Amino acid sequence: MKAIIYRQYGAAEVLQLADRPTPSPLANEVLIRVHAAEATKSDCELRSFHFPVQWFWLPLRLALGIRKPKRQILGGYFAGQITQVGAAVQNFAPGERVFGSSQLRFGAYGEYLCLPSDYTLATIPDGLSYAEAAAVPLGGLNALHFMDRAGIQAGEHVLINGAGGSIGTYAVQIAKQRGAQVTAVDSGTKAALLRGLGADRVIDYRQTDFRQSPASYDVILDMVASSPYGRTMRALRPKGRYLMANPTLLKMLQSVVTSIFSSQRALFAFAGETRAELHCLQQMLSTGELKAVVDRVYPMSEAVDAHRRVESEQRLGSVVIQIGTAES
Numbered sequence: 464m465k466a467i468i469y470r471q472y473g474a475a476e477v478l479q480l481a482d483r484p485t486p487s488p489l490a491n492e493v494l495i496r497v498h499a500a501e502a503t504k505s506d507c508e509l510r511s512f513h514f515p516v517q518w519f520w521l522p523l524r525l526a527l528g529i530r531k532p533k534r535q536i537l538g539g540y541f542a543g544q545i546t547q548v549g550a551a552v553q554n555f556a557p558g559e560r561v562f563g564s565s566q567l568r569f570g571a572y573g574e575y576l577c578l579p580s581d582y583t584l585a586t587i588p589d590g591l592s593y594a595e596a597a598a599v600p601l602g603g604l605n606a607l608h609f610m611d612r613a614g615i616q617a618g619e620h621v622l623i624n625g626a627g628g629s630i631g632t633y634a635v636q637i638a639k640q641r642g643a644q645v646t647a648v649d650s651g652t653k654a655a656l657l658r659g660l661g662a663d664r665v666i667d668y669r670q671t672d673f674r675q676s677p678a679s680y681d682v683i684l685d686m687v688a689s690s691p692y693g694r695t696m697r698a699l700r701p702k703g704r705y706l707m708a709n710p711t712l713l714k715m716l717q718s719v720v721t722s723i724f725s726s727q728r729a730l731f732a733f734a735g736e737t738r739a740e741l742h743c744l745q746q747m748l749s750t751g752e753l754k755a756v757v758d759r760v761y762p763m764s765e766a767v768d769a770h771r772r773v774e775s776e777q778r779l780g781s782v783v784i785q786i787g788t789a790e791s
């Protein structure tokens with residue numbers, strides 16, 4: 464099979480197209496012909512081994528390969544079609560169109576992927592292309608997880624910092640769908656996109672610091688690792704919740720102190736990316752409550768450009784790589 468591989472950590476140019484053996488499913492696994500995979504910020508961070516939060520470096524390096532990557536095929540979020548199932552698999556059949564997350568197994572930048580049938584997999588709702596379906600799992604699963612942790616009530620004021628990225632674009636939609644007043648913070652080029660997704664107010668962080676308004680928000684979901692902790696907490700109302708997608712070690716310690724000594728709460732959740740959450744997204748996509756946000760689709764041969772586009776932050780939505788030959 465064809466796969467986009469990386470043999471060493473480094474700039475986008477380390478990605479190359481290569482032939483790899485097609486995997487075979489074990490008894491409890493399904494074999495998926497991948498048609499589309501999202502090129503995520505996390506893929507770029509793992510490829511370059513540069514993280515906005517420094518403490519990620521050591522545990523991830525130990526897990527993923529000290530001198531070079533142990534798993535050469537990146538890609539954690541995908542859409543494709545089941546072509547074969549193992550003897551013990553009951554919940555999927557060949558021909559079904561599925562999307563999901565391969566989590567730390569990665570592998571979605573290759574034409575074929577084997578996953579246990581009880582992994583984070585669900586059928587693609589009718590009417591969604593493979594590219595659209597591949598754009599949902601990373602942002603949708605993480606956004607849903609954070610919004611659930613926040614326990615949003617209708618009428619609450621939710622601010623999403625970094626709202627124009629993969630996670631933020633789904634967080635805006637889910638917060639709106641739960642009846643919140645949503646303020647989206649990102650660079651001004653993303654304002655129209657964010658309003659189109661339902662944001663009530665959009666703040667260009669290069670022009671205005673939302674932290675200048677104290678006690679304004681019930682929930683702040685923050686994708687930006689460099690956010691100042693104390694000033695961000697002051698923008699929260701009493702009993703407000705601050706959720707950090709990219710917590711530094713210091714912020715993790717500060718959040719414990721906050722939770723003990725204040726009515727506010729600060730949480731640094733890592734999304735479990737469960738099947739139940741994916742089924743919830745599947746339902747929301749079916750009813751039109753959630754929309755896939757695709758920026759551009761690149762062929763496998765242009766994977767380097769796809770990663771450059773993600774790193775340039777010029778994109779409006781998810782960058783998707785079409786895996787193999789064209790297929791809707």
Ligand SMILES: NC(=O)c1ccc[n+]([C@@H]2O[C@H](COP(=O)([O-])OP(=O)(O)OC[C@H]3O[C@@H](n4cnc5c(N)ncnc54)[C@H](OP(=O)(O)O)[C@@H]3O)[C@@H](O)[C@H]2O)c1
Pocket residue numbers: 503504505508515605624625626627628629630631648649650668686687707708709732733734775776777
């Ligand atoms: N906790 C978890 O479980 C978890 C899971 C997945 C990912 N993550 C991490 O979460 C981070 C965000 O993920 P993502 O995929 O959504 O990233 P992303 O797509 O790159 O989105 C980040 C957004 O933030 C904007 N931004 C940058 N600086 C900002 C600032 N100072 N104020 C406001 N907005 C700013 C960026 O736009 P401009 O650059 O144009 O300004 C971009 O639109 C990644 O670093 C990823 O590794 C955490």
